[in-house]
Amino acid sequence: MAMLLRADTTPLLEAVAANDAPRTIRETLRLLGERTLAPAKIAGRVGVTAMWGDANPHALSVLAVTGMVAEWMRAIPIGPEPGEDERRLYSAAYPLVQGFLAVASAVRAGLNAPETLPQPLEPADIKHPGGAHGALADAFAARDVTTIQQVLLGYYATGADYRVIQESLYITLRHRYPAGGFPLTFLLTASRVMDMAGWGDQMPALIHWYAPLLADQTPDTPAAQAARDYAADADHDLGWLRKRLAIPKDEFAGAQYREALFAGDATAACAATLAALRSGATPMGVAAGLALAAAERVNAAPTDDPAALLRAGQVLRYANAVHSATLHTQESRIWPLLYTAAAAVNELRAGAPAGPALMPTSASVPLGGGLIPAALLRTFEQQVANGDAPTALATARRYAQMGHAPRALAGALGMVAAQNDATGAPDALSGHALPMVAAAASEYLTLPVALQGGGQNALLMASVRLTADLRGDRALSGQIGDAVEAQVSASASAGQ
Numbered sequence: 001m002a003m004l005l006r007a008d009t010t011p012l013l014e015a016v017a018a019n020d021a022p023r024t025i026r027e028t029l030r031l032l033g034e035r036t037l038a039p040a041k042i043a044g045r046v047g048v049t050a051m052w053g054d055a056n057p058h059a060l061s062v063l064a065v066t067g068m069v070a071e072w073m074r075a076i077p078i079g080p081e082p083g084e085d086e087r088r089l090y091s092a093a094y095p096l097v098q099g100f101l102a103v104a105s106a107v108r109a110g111l112n113a114p115e116t117l118p119q120p121l122e123p124a125d126i127k128h129p130g131g132a133h134g135a136l137a138d139a140f141a142a143r144d145v146t147t148i149q150q151v152l153l154g155y156y157a158t159g160a161d162y163r164v165i166q167e168s169l170y171i172t173l174r175h176r177y178p179a180g181g182f183p184l185t186f187l188l189t190a191s192r193v194m195d196m197a198g199w200g201d202q203m204p205a206l207i208h209w210y211a212p213l214l215a216d217q218t219p220d221t222p223a224a225q226a227a228r229d230y231a232a233d234a235d236h237d238l239g240w241l242r243k244r245l246a247i248p249k250d251e252f253a254g255a256q257y258r259e260a261l262f263a264g265d266a267t268a269a270c271a272a273t274l275a276a277l278r279s280g281a282t283p284m285g286v287a288a289g290l291a292l293a294a295a296e297r298v299n300a301a302p303t304d305d306p307a308a309l310l311r312a313g314q315v316l317r318y319a320n321a322v323h324s325a326t327l328h329t330q331e332s333r334i335w336p337l338l339y340t341a342a343a344a345v346n347e348l349r350a351g352a353p354a355g356p357a358l359m360p361t362s363a364s365v366p367l368g369g370g371l372i373p374a375a376l377l378r379t380f381e382q383q384v385a386n387g388d389a390p391t392a393l394a395t396a397r398r399y400a401q402m403g404h405a406p407r408a409l410a411g412a413l414g415m416v417a418a419q420n421d422a423t424g425a426p427d428a429l430s431g432h433a434l435p436m437v438a439a440a441a442s443e444y445l446t447l448p449v450a451l452q453g454g455g456q457n458a459l460l461m462a463s464v465r466l467t468a469d470l471r472g473d474r475a476l477s478g479q480i481g482d483a484v485e486a487q488v489s490a491s492a493s494a495g496q
Contacts, residue, residue: 007036009045016046016100017108021476024100025483028093033487039092040067043099044196050103051193051209053110057186058432060106060209062422063099064192065438069414070095072441075407076415079374083488090484095418095434097480102422117204118146120153133171133333140172143215152207162199163329165206166191170325170334172214175231177224177340181318184337186213188321189435191328223343226266231336236274238335241283249280250450253289257281261293261342262349269346270339283335287323288451290341291443294319295462297348298440306469313436313466315344320439323446373404377412384416389468393461400455409460410441413467419477420470433470440466 012031015023031042043066050060070092078084100107121135128134132151139147155165166187173184190206197205230236253276260272276286294316301308322341325334376399383392396409417437444459451457
């Protein structure tokens with residue numbers, strides 16, 4: 001697990017392994033104060049160790065988004081109050097410490113775990129008629145963890161770029177969808193940890209951690225079978241997209257497409273997806289449209305039905321993972337993921353009708369926060385933290401209409417979501433908050449221009465809704481806040 005670091009993270013790892021919150025907070029603030037490692041790099045070092053310790057995938061999902069959330073938080077404007085620049089520096093501790101302590105037991109195991117893996121099975125030695133992809137598919141079908149690891153290690157041993165391994169896994173998972181879509185969302189979790197760790201020689205940690213999850217035997221939903229059957233028809237093959245030279249028309253993945261996704265069954269949703277692609281939408285645009293459709297279902301979930309909100313949020317996470325896959329590679333064999341995602345989104349049709357948003361528009365809610373971006377965002381954070389989603393949405397819309405940076409909105413949402421204690425049951429309702437908010441906000445920030453709707457789209461509302469409604473205990477965040485303020489005061493005293 002050797003990494004080239006310009007800072008000593010051993011004390012942090014020891015504090016996390018001991019599940020010692022005060023020490024973990026102190027060591028995190030020390031590393032942030034040294035300014036030699038970006039927050040994501042700190043999280044990557046902890047994440048790799050946790051992977052060797054077989055981290056719970058829901059807990060690792062919290063850690064995996066902390067670097068991204070910390071980066072968004074840097075876009076929040078600095079207010080006029082004394083010490084605001086230092087406060088922003090140390091505020092990255094909120095997501096980081098939550099992620100670190102969520103995987104504390106895995107870090108403890110990972111520090112002492114032998115890094116043992118089977119011998120690689122290099123592509124040249126694979127006799128399968130389908131080559132390495134075929135061998136991986138057979139091992140996946142048999143849920144053979146050892147062979148899965150051998151094939152993936154074979155890619156690694158030959159010096160293949162990490163994107164080749166990602167691509168192989170996307171192809172393997174193109175028709176896999178148990179409830180929640182976790183095999184693919186956990187692959188994105190692992191990839192994000194690797195992004196923070198710098199990939200390189202860290203790939204064996206991903207192979208060790210992810211192969212057992214790939215072999216999970218939770219059955220697929222009927223929607224997945226419908227997508228598989230649809231994709232098997234030669235008329236529905238998507239290989240022709242590789243040769244298309246026309247100008248992209250992602251507007252065909254817009255409102256009409258989203259309506260069509262819910263107009264019939266899963267097969268009809270797949271047909272609507274093919275129609276959008278044939279009309280000129282790109283695979284990336286369709287994936288973004290699917291995320292928008294899932295966000296609409298998040299927003300339509302009744303306020304008194306957290307299970308419905310969670311179910312829709314999980315589909316949104318899956319759509320985000322599919323969108324990420326289309327951005328990672330243009331290999332045509334992964335594109336049936338779009339059919340699977342369409343069928344997964346279609347499963348939500350049994351819930352409340354998408355219809356009008358449950359939250360009022362900005363015109364119906366009193367506004368506060370003034371015109372200064374920092375003040376608006378501070379007001380927005382308070383509204384979300386108090387669970388006042390309608391008023392928070394009105395403030396967010398006002399902020400967007402004034403042309404302020406959307407990354408700062410994502411940072412404010414991440415800041416509030418990161419205050420949920422993630423150290424209890426890793427799959428508890430509040431434990432899902434940060435990954436879901438990160439998925440919604442990430443989609444909001446990467447939405448194609450043709451689908452943005454002037455920034456007033458369903459993803460913004462879903463980001464607010466998930467942050468405001470998936471709240472939990474905040475004892476740990478209170479400790480982090482006290483430590484941050486003490487550090488800011490100490491820095492101010494030292495500078496006098």
